[in-house]
Amino acid sequence: xxxxxxxxxxxxxxxxxxxxxxxxxxxxxxxxxxxxxxxxxxxxxxxxxxxxxxxxxxxxxxxxxxxxxxxxxxxxxxxxxxxxxxxxxxxxxxxxxxxxxxxxxxxxxxxxxxxxxxxxxxxxxxxxxxxxxxxxxxxxxxxxxxxxxxxxxxxxxxxxxxxxxxxxxxxxxxxxxxxxxxxxxxxxxxxxxxxxxxxxxxxxxxxxxxxxxxxxxxxxxxxxxxxxxxxxxxxxxxxxxxxxxxxxxxxxxxxxxxxxxxxxxxxxxxxxxxxx
Amino acid sequence: xxxxxxxxxxxxxxxxxxxxxxxxxxxxxxxxxxxxxxxxxxxxxxxxxxxxxxxxxxxxxxxxxxxxxxxxxxxxxxxxxxxxxxxxxxxxxxxxxxxxxxxxxxxxxxxxxxxxxxxxxxxxxxxxxxxxxxxxxxxxxxxxxxxxxxxxxxxxxxxxxxxxxxxxxxxxxxxxxxxxxxxxxxxxxxxxxxxxxxxxxxxxxxxxxxxxxxxxxxxxxxxxxxxxxxxxxxxxxxxxxxxxxxxxxxxxxxxxxxxxxxxxxxxxxxxxxxxxxxxxxxxxxxxxxxxxxxxxxxxx
Numbered sequence: 001x002x003x004x005x006x007x008x009x010x011x012x013x014x015x016x017x018x019x020x021x022x023x024x025x026x027x028x029x030x031x032x033x034x035x036x037x038x039x040x041x042x043x044x045x046x047x048x049x050x051x052x053x054x055x056x057x058x059x060x061x062x063x064x065x066x067x068x069x070x071x072x073x074x075x076x077x078x079x080x081x082x083x084x085x086x087x088x089x090x091x092x093x094x095x096x097x098x099x100x101x102x103x104x105x106x107x108x109x110x111x112x113x114x115x116x117x118x119x120x121x122x123x124x125x126x127x128x129x130x131x132x133x134x135x136x137x138x139x140x141x142x143x144x145x146x147x148x149x150x151x152x153x154x155x156x157x158x159x160x161x162x163x164x165x166x167x168x169x170x171x172x173x174x175x176x177x178x179x180x181x182x183x184x185x186x187x188x189x190x191x192x193x194x195x196x197x198x199x200x201x202x203x204x205x206x207x208x209x210x211x212x213x214x215x216x217x218x219x220x221x222x223x224x225x226x227x228x229x230x231x232x233x234x235x236x237x238x239x240x241x242x243x244x245x246x247x248x249x250x251x252x253x254x255x256x257x258x259x260x261x262x263x264x265x266x267x268x269x270x271x272x273x274x275x276x
Numbered sequence: 277x278x279x280x281x282x283x284x285x286x287x288x289x290x291x292x293x294x295x296x297x298x299x300x301x302x303x304x305x306x307x308x309x310x311x312x313x314x315x316x317x318x319x320x321x322x323x324x325x326x327x328x329x330x331x332x333x334x335x336x337x338x339x340x341x342x343x344x345x346x347x348x349x350x351x352x353x354x355x356x357x358x359x360x361x362x363x364x365x366x367x368x369x370x371x372x373x374x375x376x377x378x379x380x381x382x383x384x385x386x387x388x389x390x391x392x393x394x395x396x397x398x399x400x401x402x403x404x405x406x407x408x409x410x411x412x413x414x415x416x417x418x419x420x421x422x423x424x425x426x427x428x429x430x431x432x433x434x435x436x437x438x439x440x441x442x443x444x445x446x447x448x449x450x451x452x453x454x455x456x457x458x459x460x461x462x463x464x465x466x467x468x469x470x471x472x473x474x475x476x477x478x479x480x481x482x483x484x485x486x487x488x489x490x491x492x493x494x495x496x497x498x499x500x501x502x503x504x505x506x507x508x509x510x511x512x513x514x515x516x517x518x519x520x521x522x523x524x525x526x527x528x529x530x531x532x533x534x535x536x537x538x539x540x541x542x543x544x545x546x547x548x549x550x551x552x553x554x555x556x557x558x559x560x561x562x563x564x565x566x567x568x569x570x571x572x573x574x575x576x
Contacts, residue, residue, distance in 0.1 A: 009377075010377075020390050020447070038410045102288065123309030180286050229396040243404075244401070262385045
């Protein structure tokens with residue numbers, strides 16, 4: 001552990017870095033070029049000037065079967081709604097589990113933990129039937145309402161509230177005559193903000209990237225962004241620049257989030273790991 | 277007396293109100309579908325409607341269905357190819373990041389970048405990289421004299437291509453989890469080992485690995501759960517075909533479930549597949565836990 005300046009360490013890390021960045025860079029390069037570069041070897045490694053034209057094609061009549069603009073809009077709405085709801089309800093329940101006394105608390109908490117282990121995706125067949133009953137197939141609420149809460153979120157916020165909120169703070173607020181909900185809004189929510197930010201980031205990314213369920217419940221004319229991508233990949237699979245431009249645009253919002261909040265994401269993952 | 281009764285309700289009732297939304301919504305859209313799946317799996321139910329209770333017929337049909345066994349073999353093969361290299365690489369990267377480095381944040385962000393890429397995006401980019409005539413991978417292999425490989429054509433090549441997508445996306449994430457566990461190890465353990473003359477490799481094997489075991493188990497279990505549900509990568513690798521290639525060479529059990537439920541509209545049979553996936557996931561998880569316990573018994 002002593003040889004800190006070992007060049008081999010930097011070399012290995014550099015190789016890992018290149019391997020993990022290259023596919024993203026390649027995505028960008030192809031999206032900025034025209035279809036004649038595909039199959040060229042050696043491949044072009046610098047971006048070209050066709051990005052604007054490719055974006056026009058993506059949103060134009062040529063790719064209308066992918067309904068890309070619609071997909072972006074649907075995913076944006078769903079991701080925002082799900083994120084707000086998951087963060088709010090998880091904070092509320094996490095706070096209750098961490099700091100309030102009530103009968104059955106431990107048993108209920110264990111049941112939350114147990115539900116984390118259950119792969120909810122396996123219930124998609126009946127969930128689909130429920131959607132049919134409700135008449136929600138191909139409606140936006142079908143990809144929002146089933147995901148408004150998350151067991152993982154409750155667990156995460158409980159862990160966070162346990163550490164972030166001193167009991168004295170709660171007692172003091174109670175003595176001041178705060179109701180429990182007032183306490184939550186005025187004292188607890190501000191203290192939970194860093195944990196809530198991490199949960200929000202993960203939830204947003206997860207909803208934006210969700211694939212299997214939208215594919216099952218939505219139709220091609222009203223897709224999510226990932227569904228649109230799969231349409232591009234299946235209907236236009238010979239048109240690589242079109243596919244790659246769509247993929248780039250679908251990835252950019254998350255890359256922005258990543259660049260802005262990367263530090264928090266890293267600490268969120270690492271915090272979770274220490275405690276698990 | 278009204279304020280005090282109100283405040284007593286607030287004190288005792290509020291906690292339940294706070295957790296109620298989670299339990300109500302989870303019961304409606306998480307638990308109920310899962311239990312309902314079990315019920316549907318015992319019935320003959322297709323597009324024409326529910327034709328009644330058939331007991332375990334769907335399950336026995338499943339056990340005799342070569343396409344199911346094929347999908348199971350594919351899933352397990354992909355699971356091994358996608359988990360083992362991923363976790364080993366993550367361990368190496370974490371060990372390297374766990375030292376004073378220049379540009380540490382850059383490296384951490386760099387290895388984590390794949391996680392923000394959606395599975396669909398990964399599948400599209402890698403699908404192109406593995407293209408037979410136009411892909412970069414074949415281009416690179418051509419440089420060392422390997423003739424172009426049709427990556428979709430055989431089991432092994434398609435498994436390699438699909439598992440590399442999973443490996444790429446998750447290695448950095450797991451590396452960060454290991455790194456966090458490594459940073460919690462007290463420094464003086466290493467100093468003591470150094471005084472005893474243990475080299476870097478031995479320190480890694482005798483101190484680091486045993487002390488990060490909880491993180492190791494966590495990542496293995498998560499990888500298994502993810503691997504048993506593998507769907508999007510192979511689906512898009514095969515241009516959206518749920519049968520996973522002309523000979524089903526890379527159809528996973530999740531794709532098989534989707535095919536039965538949403539392409540053949542055989543809801544009863546599809547539900548039986550879903551429960552089988554669930555049971556198999558639990559089984560593989562338990563086996564893994566037992567092996568982990570056995571290993572721990574061995575080293576102590």
